[in-house]
Amino acid sequence: METQATFKIWRTHPGGDGTFQTFKTTVTEGMVVLDVVHKIQAEQAPDLAVRWNCKAGKCGSCSAEINGNPRLMCMTRMNELDTWEQITVEPMRTFPPIKDLVTDVSWNFRVKKGIKKFKPRPADQPDGTWRVAQRDVDRVQEFRKCIECFLCQDVCHVLREHNKHDEFIGPRFLVYAANLEMNPIDSDDRIPDLKEQHGIGYCNITKCCTKVCPEHIHITDNAIIPLKERVVSRYYDPVTRILRMFK
Amino acid sequence: MAHQTHSYDVLIIGAGGAGLRAAIEAANAGVTVGLICKSLLGKAHTVMAEGGMAAAMAHNDDRDSWRVHFADTMRGGQYVNNWRMAELHAKEAPDRVRELEGWGAVFDRTKDGRINQRNFGGHRYPRLAHVGDRTGLELIRTLQDHTVYLGVDVHMEHTVIDLVLDNGRAAGVLAYDRANGQFKVFSAKAIILATGGLGRAYRVTSNSWEGTGDGHALAYRAGAELIDMEFIQFHPTGMVWPPSVKGILVTEGVRGEGGVLKNKEGRRFMFDDIPDNYKPQTAADEEEGWRYTQNDKSARRPPELLTRDHVARCINREVKAGRGSPHGGVFLDIAWIKEKLPNAAEHIQRKLPSMYHQFMQLADLDITTTPMEVGPTTHYVMGGIRVDGDTQMSTIPGLFAAGECASGINGANRLGGNSLSDLIVFGKRAGEYAAVWARENGAPRVDEGALAAIERTALDPFTRGEHGENPYKLQQDLQDTMQDLVGIVRLEGEMQTALGRLQEYKARLTRVGVTGGREYHSGWHTALDLRNLLAVSEAITLSAIERKESRGGHFREDYPEKLDQFATFNVMTKQGSGGAVQVSHVPIPPMPPELKQVIEEQKS
Numbered sequence: 001m002e003t004q005a006t007f008k009i010w011r012t013h014p015g016g017d018g019t020f021q022t023f024k025t026t027v028t029e030g031m032v033v034l035d036v037v038h039k040i041q042a043e044q045a046p047d048l049a050v051r052w053n054c055k056a057g058k059c060g061s062c063s064a065e066i067n068g069n070p071r072l073m074c075m076t077r078m079n080e081l082d083t084w085e086q087i088t089v090e091p092m093r094t095f096p097p098i099k100d101l102v103t104d105v106s107w108n109f110r111v112k113k114g115i116k117k118f119k120p121r122p123a124d125q126p127d128g129t130w131r132v133a134q135r136d137v138d139r140v141q142e143f144r145k146c147i148e149c150f151l152c153q154d155v156c157h158v159l160r161e162h163n164k165h166d167e168f169i170g171p172r173f174l175v176y177a178a179n180l181e182m183n184p185i186d187s188d189d190r191i192p193d194l195k196e197q198h199g200i201g202y203c204n205i206t207k208c209c210t211k212v213c214p215e216h217i218h219i220t221d222n223a224i225i226p227l228k229e230r231v232v233s234r235y236y237d238p239v240t241r242i243l244r245m246f247k
Numbered sequence: 248m249a250h251q252t253h254s255y256d257v258l259i260i261g262a263g264g265a266g267l268r269a270a271i272e273a274a275n276a277g278v279t280v281g282l283i284c285k286s287l288l289g290k291a292h293t294v295m296a297e298g299g300m301a302a303a304m305a306h307n308d309d310r311d312s313w314r315v316h317f318a319d320t321m322r323g324g325q326y327v328n329n330w331r332m333a334e335l336h337a338k339e340a341p342d343r344v345r346e347l348e349g350w351g352a353v354f355d356r357t358k359d360g361r362i363n364q365r366n367f368g369g370h371r372y373p374r375l376a377h378v379g380d381r382t383g384l385e386l387i388r389t390l391q392d393h394t395v396y397l398g399v400d401v402h403m404e405h406t407v408i409d410l411v412l413d414n415g416r417a418a419g420v421l422a423y424d425r426a427n428g429q430f431k432v433f434s435a436k437a438i439i440l441a442t443g444g445l446g447r448a449y450r451v452t453s454n455s456w457e458g459t460g461d462g463h464a465l466a467y468r469a470g471a472e473l474i475d476m477e478f479i480q481f482h483p484t485g486m487v488w489p490p491s492v493k494g495i496l497v498t499e500g501v502r503g504e505g506g507v508l509k510n511k512e513g514r515r516f517m518f519d520d521i522p523d524n525y526k527p528q529t530a531a532d533e534e535e536g537w538r539y540t541q542n543d544k545s546a547r548r549p550p551e552l553l554t555r556d557h558v559a560r561c562i563n564r565e566v567k568a569g570r571g572s573p574h575g576g577v578f579l580d581i582a583w584i585k586e587k588l589p590n591a592a593e594h595i596q597r598k599l600p601s602m603y604h605q606f607m608q609l610a611d612l613d614i615t616t617t618p619m620e621v622g623p624t625t626h627y628v629m630g631g632i633r634v635d636g637d638t639q640m641s642t643i644p645g646l647f648a649a650g651e652c653a654s655g656i657n658g659a660n661r662l663g664g665n666s667l668s669d670l671i672v673f674g675k676r677a678g679e680y681a682a683v684w685a686r687e688n689g690a691p692r693v694d695e696g697a698l699a700a701i702e703r704t705a706l707d708p709f710t711r712g713e714h715g716e717n718p719y720k721l722q723q724d725l726q727d728t729m730q731d732l733v734g735i736v737r738l739e740g741e742m743q744t745a746l747g748r749l750q751e752y753k754a755r756l757t758r759v760g761v762t763g764g765r766e767y768h769s770g771w772h773t774a775l776d777l778r779n780l781l782a783v784s785e786a787i788t789l790s791a792i793e794r795k796e797s798r799g800g801h802f803r804e805d806y807p808e809k810l811d812q813f814a815t816f817n818v819m820t821k822q823g824s825g826g827a828v829q830v831s832h833v834p835i836p837p838m839p840p841e842l843k844q845v846i847e848e849q850k851s
Contacts, residue, residue, distance in 0.1 A: 030489020042719035046770030047763035053455040056495045059290040075608055098426050099767040117396045118351035129345055131360035137353050
């Protein structure tokens with residue numbers, strides 16, 4: 001069964017500005033938004049720029065704002081959308097545009113390099129390995145589900161509205177830091193950096209990041225809040241402050 | 248023509264598991280390393296691997312060892328593998344997996360706190376180190392996060408157009424930067440191809456857009472030898488409904504956890520056709536098969552976990568005989584385990600979280616209550632660049648290859664789980680020996696004239712503009728031809744027809760046109776990919792015509808038997824001096840007695 005749909009897709013112009021361009025096309029059963037964008041690209045706009053890879057929700061490349069909601073295009077089914085009269089597809093607005101739906105997300109890769117890398121403690125077994133119980137890595141494995149789609153970064157108001165890219169690493173990298181801090185094999189300490197350089201204090205736990213996470217990671221509750229608690233107990237707990245004075 | 252130029256000791260093309268592992272090894276050897284990736288870092292197709300990586304660590308069954316793994320790999324590959332690579336792979340995979348843990352990988356654990364290993368098709372014992380059903384993501388993220396601290400230059404969203412040689416030795420590449428469409432020159436003492444597969448030559452595939460056989464084609468055009476190109480793995484279980492998701496992978500892990508295949512009559516048809524050489528290892532009945540999936544060491548594996556080529560053909564047969572599911576597949580049922588386990592729904596969601604979400608989101612189907620519909624999908628190419636088993640150097644000096652674009656370890660059919668371990672074992676070796684080569688050889692010269700010629704060809708589609716042929720349409724036609732005529736079941740006449748069409752497509756490629764600017768231009772990119780897709784499609788078709796027997800991933804309806812005289816060589820394709828493809832045979836060297844003995848002792 002074929003049905004008409006009208007898409008308004010963001011197109012950039014030389015110089016960096018952009019406008020929505022309207023496309024009418026037909027949609028068949030089971031299609032996701034990325035399928036429709038590809039169909040438009042193949043039939044009407046061969047130079048339309050869209051970033052994608054796996055089309056199965058595993059690589060996190062096709063992030064965009066669909067009807068204003070940050071989503072993966074490959075995991076947004078057409079039949080989830082209320083109306084097909086006017087579907088808007090635009091790039092993530094927190095990052096600089098490259099072309100059409102593609103944005104420059106290189107800032108994220110630079111931020112990651114600024115976080116202290118994984119540093120294993122000495123092995124506890126003669127064969128150079130570690131014994132670790134499953135329950136001790138359950139939480140870390142939740143964080144490691146992250147596909148780096150950067151939708152959480154896109155929706156975070158500290159970045160989106162306040163442009164604190166130089167002072168705040170954003171929810172993705174707080175999850176990354178949490179994954180390292182809670183890894184039972186890691187031995188480094190990132191708490192001072194989280195407070196001083198990574199700007200964890202900017203997060204005021206509005207949970208917008210958690211809402212848009214396609215992997216359903218409990219970003220705020222399981223990653224950011226526990227890290228905030230570690231910062232607080234290190235630097236602001238009155239008892240430890242007094243104890244530290246005597247050290 | 249003053250292009251931005253980069254020079255490295257070692258240049259790596261491709262940033263999936265093999266490319267990243269090679270980068271780590273080369274950087275640790277103290278040479279300068281450049282890494283070119285077609286997409287953003289961490290998005291390569293490795294990310295899609297689900298089930299795990301095979302390594303005989305013997306955590307879950309102490310009867311396992313490299314000897315069993317080696318024999319399993321050779322049996323799966325129908326003995327046309329490069330036995331040296333199969334040996335190295337089986338011996339080195341455990342160390343490669345363990346070192347990942349020291350770089351931050353977090354595998355699922357056994358009860359005693361070691362890396363947990365799961366059952367998989369063709370592997371005698373539980374052997375796949377895994378993280379739920381997202382092992383590929385864990386691998387690529389671990390390698391990516393380790394690499395970025397090593398001073399490796401990463402060039403994201405760059406595509407290599409062609410290789411340039413200097414007196415027959417690899418010297419550099421011309422690439423283009425997608426964001427601005429500008430060309431860049433990379434020169435290097437050693438070049439490693441790690442570009443993955445070519446599934447995009449087919450209509451139904453689990454491969455992402457990147458899988459266009461780039462490394463295969465780059466090496467081929469540069470004069471390297473390709474072998475085993477007829478061996479394509481059609482993964483038995485891809486999604487078949489709705490149409491827009493057709494081909495997306497359904498992990499073999501579903502069957503490893505107890506999922507069963509049924510036709511529309513409800514029959515477990517896999518019990519009807521068990522090859523003789525697998526009979527001693529296969530369950531006698533459904534009950535034994537179930538016990539195997541629940542780690543009962545006295546049980547043998549269910550026939551759903553036979554090798555992928557065999558399972559894919561059985562599914563194909565059921566569908567053709569009219570016993571398929573409503574949308575042209577068969578049923579894969581994991582929901583039935585509720586008869587066996589008290590908390591089956593929770594258990595399935597915990598063991599197979601990505602599959603649960605994939606079907607829920609893309610097909611409105613709850614796999615904990617309802618059987619899935621699945622069918623074969625083009626998944627992997629066993630064939631590729633012919634390399635030396637120890638060093639991974641191709642037949643072109645200074646040009647190395649690792650991972651899916653290299654050939655040898657898998658023979659006629661790859662076992663699930665052997666791909667991720669292949670990436671880390673041979674990625675490491677490629678990085679190591681490329682660094683040695685770079686130390687021992689001076690900087691090559693990159694010929695300006697050669698670069699200019701490549702650049703002109705690459706820009707041709709713009710000169711034809713809107714009057715040219717639509718590149719997307721040509722790609723679709725090519726995919727239809729390969730799918731319908733050189734697919735899972737092959738016939739001489741059909742493949743000859745395909746060859747004729749491929750010649751037409753080559754002519755059409757010279758008429759492809761695109762308009763607009765060069766920045767992030769998907770149409771232009773597709774036109775560039777088409778050169779590679781056409782080159783590998785021709786190599787596949789010619790090799791498949793040459794092998795007049797059926798073996799592993801290559802099934803000929805007109806020659807359905809496996810024949811001894813074809814077990815002694817690999818089919819090789821190479822670009823001849825006039826530009827036409829040369830097809831010949833490369834004899835397989837005799838296996839040393841000690842390896843022969845390993846195979847004999849594992850036959851029971």
